[in-house]
Amino acid sequence: MLVQELDCLILSSIRDTSLVEEALQIMKRDSIGYLLVKCVDTRMPEVVTWDSALEALKNSVSLNEPVKRISRKNFETIEGNRTIDEVDFKENSFFVVLGEKDSVLGILTKEAFFEYKIKSLKAERDMLSQIIEYSPNCIYVADEKGNTVLANKAWEELSDIKRSDVLGMSIEVIEKMKMYYPAITPVILKEKRKLSILQRYTNGKTTLVTGVPIFDDSGRITRVICNAKDLDEINSVTKYLNESSTGNGKQDDKIHSHGKNLIIASNVMKRIMNSLVQVAKADSTVLITGESGVGKDVVAHYIHENSPRVNHE
Structure with missing residues (x-):
């Protein structure tokens, strides 16, 4: 899976001319700790965090000041086409995810990423449990x-x-x-x-x-x-396979199909026709493959004639 395909990316943003108070309101509303700050004079955004905003307020920054004053300009980025296995936070708490031509796709936080990984592992575990069960x-x-x-x-x-x-x-x-x-x-x-x-x-x-x-x-x-x-099932299957491979003595070399005689000469064809007897009993669709002229129509007619649907189209 690619980083850009994660559904836990933070997409919320604010203009750099907006106020600190607005940034806090958005983060509180969306229950997020990070916010993209779109800058008028540069393509690369800045980032403001909930913790940095609160710290700034403690240091006498006013709620009515531009959010640009407390936003971070230096941070790590990661390309969105990287796989999630390549993500390594180390000392980083977040990455800004970049798309084509350095377009910004969102913010990937350490907390959200590991929460996603835990959910994925749980889903895989549950699926494995279902498969076993x-x-x-x-x-x-x-x-x-x-x-x-x-x-x-x-x-x-x-x-x-x-x-x-x-x-x-x-x-x-x-x-x-x-x-x-x-x-x-x-x-x-x-x-x-x-x-x-x-x-x-x-x-x-x-x-x-x-x-x-x-x-x-x-x-x-x-x-x-x-x-x-x-063991009874194993023995039953073994008996069936042996009968199918050697012939059960009940099938003649001539097998009638829609008024035509099928002349069976090889042991391979005998085994095939014996198998068709069993296939014909099954109430399911049968796929017959082979090159042109090998007798697919004849086989189809034979299966139909020996099936419970013989009196139906």
Whole structure:
């Protein structure tokens, strides 16, 4: 993201002939601590701050004097086409953001910038939490001591275990209670490497669990992330793929489509036609691609003829 795209830039301004009192009123009205002062004789504006205005009043500057008397002429600038990762305030409390031909886009303050960064990080964290929560993969996370710190909705549905019952609980205690077993996390913490095991739950389901250790910069494990897959589902998919690749014995080499015989000679075409049988059952749009003359129309007719929509256009 570019600096000029930030929505926290201060755009309020005042002419250098305006009074100090007007500047304070604008800053109070807009709840800002900085204000651009547009100068009649120069393109580059000056800046007045709330603190500098109050300090000037303490030093006998009148509210009825021109704001130019208390405005700052020396300050750091930054180009608006810089990325926000290039912003480095160091000892600066603000930057004047410049656009093309040194046009002034606004003021970027240190407070507003870091507030924006915090909001952005929170938004990214919330988005990541949503991705984990609604992922179709069963995700389970433990900390470096083997305590449960996260389990998503898919894991809860697979295991039939309420997350509230295991969060904060030691994996070893969970294993002793036979909620699921054997536990993979203690082994990963000991061996410090990725592992996979078969794990059983109290609801009778068997899962293939793969655990991965997460390390910090010093090489210490901070988290163990586990992904569980229902073994019955794995076996069903494997069976389907095997049948699709070898043929299930129920498809003839001649497949009728709108009164025409399709002569299937190669194993590749047999696998394709077997897949079309499954595709035809799905109530969804099918995209068929290929060069001209390869038979896209024939395939489309075959899918239609073997679909629930065969009696419709």
